[in-house]
Amino acid sequence: MSNWVQETVATHIYNATCKPDKPLHEWYDALKERAGTDNLEDLRRALERYNTAIKLLIRKPKDGLAWLSSWDTAIGEAQEGKVQGTENSQMWWLQFEAAIRNAGYESWCEAGDVYPTCIYTL
Secondary structure (H helix, E strand, C coil), X not given: CHHHHHHHCCHHHHHHHCCCCCCXXXXXXXXXXXXXXXXXXXXXXXXXXXXXXXXXXXXXXXXXXXXXXXXXXXXXXXXXCCCCCCCCHHHHHHHHHHHHHXXXXXXXXXXXXXXXXHHHCC
């Protein structure tokens, strides 16, 4: 575990917080204090990512699957943070649909129109 921490934490933060003579739980506490965020900061980031994810697309992204994965991550974080409009599938679908409709994804939008109960019960 200590090797993983050393490999994944920035060197300057690791050196300041993870003393070799201290147990792992003290490393965790020191890392959390030094680099952790509070709930408001997490919510702000989730909202920012979600707002970025639902910006209107003018054309299809180069990598549609990567874009969709990014959107999925953003909506998940927003739902976890209870960002208004993301907990209700009817609301987030309307936002998602508005973002993709004019970028060549009309068939996705039509699927939502044809099968709304499938989407709205997600």
